[in-house]
Every structure is written in structure tokens, then in C-alpha cells.
Amino acid sequence: MVTTSRSLSRRSVLLGGGVLLGALTGCGVPAAHVPAAERAAADLSRREKRLTWANWPLYIDTDEERPSRRPTLEAFERRTGISVEYVEEINDNDEFFGKISPALMNRQPTDRDLIVISDWMCARFVRLGWVQEMDRSRQPNVTKYLDPLLRSPAFDPGRKFTVPWQSGITGIAYNRRRVGREIRSVSDLWAPDLKGRVTLLSGVDEAFALLMQGNGIDITRWTADDFHTVCDQVEKQVAKGQIRRFTGNDYIKDLSSGDVLACQAYSGDVIQLQADDPDIEFVVPEEGAELWSESLMIPNLARHKANAELLIDHYYDPEVAAELAAWVNYVCPVPAAQDVLASSDDEETAALAEDPLIFPDAAMRERLAIARDIEPGERQEFARRWNKIVGL
Known part of the structure; x- marks a missing residue:
């Protein structure tokens, strides 16, 4: 192989x-x-x-x-x-x-x-x-x-x-040994013991769906209100210092080093990380994840x-x-x-x-969904708001 x-x-x-x-x-x-x-x-x-x-x-x-x-x-x-x-x-x-x-x-x-x-x-x-x-x-x-x-x-x-x-799947990756417990939900990212050691993806197209699923939203038919609700929540977490930073694929380095304990992540990356560190887990949250x-x-x-x-x-x-x-x-x-x-x-x-993470089992498949994409008439407004939060 x-x-x-x-x-x-x-x-x-x-x-x-x-x-x-x-x-x-x-x-x-x-x-x-x-x-x-x-x-x-x-x-x-x-x-x-x-x-x-x-x-x-x-x-x-x-x-x-x-x-x-x-x-x-x-x-x-x-x-x-x-x-x-x-x-x-x-x-x-x-x-x-x-x-x-x-x-x-x-x-x-x-x-x-x-x-x-x-x-x-x-x-x-x-x-x-x-x-x-x-x-x-x-x-x-x-x-x-x-x-x-x-x-x-x-x-x-x-x-x-x-x-x-x-x-692939956008879900949550975390270090089970360092966190000391299971992470099962998007809301677990906001736990007090993870303050300052959480990252989210910086690209609006990559980040929004999983966060909406944490709110119980059907991402195949989300609305502008759903998007702005997520932005409101993320702004609050930034203000509290919960989110260390927003990343591209460089979250891999942060998770490997231990600077970050939990993060938004791609399934394909985690397979590679697990080869070096079996304590790293990938989670499809209970509320679902984006396929x-x-x-x-x-x-x-x-x-x-x-x-x-x-x-x-x-x-x-x-x-x-x-x-x-x-x-x-x-x-x-x-x-x-x-x-x-x-x-x-x-x-x-x-x-x-x-x-x-290569062949999702039946239980995991039930929690996966393809998000509707951001449409042309929404993109400028949504990108402007998200990029301001991220600091782009």
C-alpha cells in the first residue's frame, strides 16, 4: 500500500x-x-x-x-x-x-x-x-x-x-489523550477546557456547513438567517478567546504539535495523521457532517x-x-x-x-449530507461578513 x-x-x-x-x-x-x-x-x-x-x-x-x-x-x-x-x-x-x-x-x-x-x-x-x-x-x-x-x-x-x-468529510479532529474525553458534538468545541486551543477553517465554503449542522440545520436547504446565526456564534467565540485562529490545511501542524486540541478538519488529512499519532480521532458529530x-x-x-x-x-x-x-x-x-x-x-x-473514513459505515452515512452551495446573489455579502470575522 x-x-x-x-x-x-x-x-x-x-x-x-x-x-x-x-x-x-x-x-x-x-x-x-x-x-x-x-x-x-x-x-x-x-x-x-x-x-x-x-x-x-x-x-x-x-x-x-x-x-x-x-x-x-x-x-x-x-x-x-x-x-x-x-x-x-x-x-x-x-x-x-x-x-x-x-x-x-x-x-x-x-x-x-x-x-x-x-x-x-x-x-x-x-x-x-x-x-x-x-x-x-x-x-x-x-x-x-x-x-x-x-x-x-x-x-x-x-x-x-x-x-x-x-x-471527503468535514468534521472534527481532536487528540483523545490530551483532551482526556470524547468529543461528540460541534458544541463540544466551545467547552471551557479547550479555550484558546480550537481552530476553525478560514474558507467560508469550507467552514459554514458543519457549524450549521451543530445548530440542527438541514444543510441541503439552509437560509441566509442560518448563515448569519453561525456568524453571530463564531463572533462570540472569537471575543471569548475560545478560537485560537482560523486556518487552511495548516491545522495539521497545530494538531500534531499539541498547540491545538480540537479543530475543524478533513477526513483525508486525519487518516495520514493517525499513522503517526493513533491518539488523533476524527468525529462525525452527532448532528451530522458535510460530505x-x-x-x-x-x-x-x-x-x-x-x-x-x-x-x-x-x-x-x-x-x-x-x-x-x-x-x-x-x-x-x-x-x-x-x-x-x-x-x-x-x-x-x-x-x-x-x-x-474511506468507506463510511451505515451509521455514519446517515449523518452525512451535501450542503447546498453559496449562490451568486449571496456570495459577496456572506464572504464579506465571514472574512471580517476571520481577519482576511
Whole structure:
């Protein structure tokens, strides 16, 4: 088994780009929207057996002895004869948006056939009409094996434009030995003995859902009042000195050192931390936690759409999904991969099948939900208020 840590900026902080996005996806630039009839280019897939795929660093399996090799990707190339140019160029959702949005806005090709970005950013691409609907007749594995929990987010009902690459959970991480008791609820973060040793995520898109769930809110249909209630609560905790700081993925360092005892965290990070410190726990609170994805999309005017659709389906073969899950350690969007890992002759690999942070068990699944994203008309107001609290 090979594992690696998540890219430090993969679900990165929403800075000023949030305001830009709010203006662009709202009424400020109506010409940015591309109607369905103008999204497709002539597909050269049959003649040109290739495609270009943009992804995040450290987000695919590699060969332990030869890191430049990617076994699951090479298997696709051998099976189909399609050559894949795999580019690790996405380090931040907003940064990548800025990189390719001029082309998409102006009805020009991006020179990429497949991209992977966080679902909250995917929502903007879908609303703007910047991505193409996929042909599920070329994707029988996606149709059959995609996790039911991920099949119909509010921003893309039925997943017509997006397919999850990997998924994860935003919950609570804490050091059980140092805290000396269990943490089970969002409200436990506000306990007096944790004063000054709690962190929250700084990005508004990353932070708000879990905090709302702590208030008993259904995050699939939250309201502006729910958002402002959370902000009021967080402001009070900041004033009391309960919250040490707001972080990106650097909470990992704080939790490992003991400077922080409990924090908002991503499930994939905690799997890596537990390898070095088994006292670190990840909790899906009693009130629930947010299930999120980073998803594959085919941008407008991609010249190898059919090839990209075949590649996506390749990764929904349970055997392939299992191989990838064993390496990246995120929540696998293909539940059928669990049985593949469980049957492995390698003891350590087989044990991954029982890890609820890769394959959530039934009890955990009941407490997971995909939050509706912040809509264009809300973003500027919400980002301004949240960023003022965070100090951005």
C-alpha cells in the first residue's frame, strides 16, 4: 500500500476571489453565461486517441519505486490506446478559475479535456454553462457504481455535468489523550477546557456547513438567517478567546504539535495523521457532517470529449477505484471498491476496507449530507461578513 498526504491547498482559503466570483456569476456579467448550443466543439476523439487532464498534485496513484509512473492511468492507456497528458496544475480553486475563465468566458477552448475542482467551484461552472453534459451511454460504470449519497447535489441534479473524483468529510479532529474525553458534538468545541486551543477553517465554503449542522440545520436547504446565526456564534467565540485562529490545511501542524486540541478538519488529512499519532480521532458529530467532493468536468469546446468520458468511466471500475483509494485514502465514491480491498492478500490493504473514513459505515452515512452551495446573489455579502470575522 502506498499513501500520501493531501495537497496543502487543495480545499484552500476563499480570499478575494470569492467577491470576483460573486460578481461574475451574478448579474454583473450576463454575457459570461454560455448557452447549451454553444458549448460543444467537433469531437476529434475517434481520430485523435489522446486527451489532456488537469488535476491537483498528489491526487493519483504512483509507483512506489518510480513516482513518475501512474499505474491506474497507464492501465487505461494500454486498454484503450488513448494517450493521456496528465498535468498537475491545479493548486487552488480560485487561482485555476482565474487561469481558464478568460477562455471560457470568451467562447474559446481551454486546451484541456478534463478538469478536477471542488464541488463548490463546480457549481459556478455549471451555472455559467462552462462545462458539457456527459454522455452516460459511454459511462456504464458511473451509472452503476456511483455512491447514491453523491448522485444528486443541489448544484447538479443527477450529476449530468460532474462526476466525483474523490470525496471527503468535514468534521472534527481532536487528540483523545490530551483532551482526556470524547468529543461528540460541534458544541463540544466551545467547552471551557479547550479555550484558546480550537481552530476553525478560514474558507467560508469550507467552514459554514458543519457549524450549521451543530445548530440542527438541514444543510441541503439552509437560509441566509442560518448563515448569519453561525456568524453571530463564531463572533462570540472569537471575543471569548475560545478560537485560537482560523486556518487552511495548516491545522495539521497545530494538531500534531499539541498547540491545538480540537479543530475543524478533513477526513483525508486525519487518516495520514493517525499513522503517526493513533491518539488523533476524527468525529462525525452527532448532528451530522458535510460530505464534499472534488469532481471531474469536461470544459466547453474540449476536442476529445468521448475520450474523457471513457477515462472517467475507467476510474469507476471497482478494481480501479480500489487501487486508487488504497493510495489517496479519501472517501471512495465507488462503494463496490470496498469488497475489492477486503479480498486483498495484503493485510494492510485489506484493513482499508474497514476504515470508515474511506468507506463510511451505515451509521455514519446517515449523518452525512451535501450542503447546498453559496449562490451568486449571496456570495459577496456572506464572504464579506465571514472574512471580517476571520481577519482576511
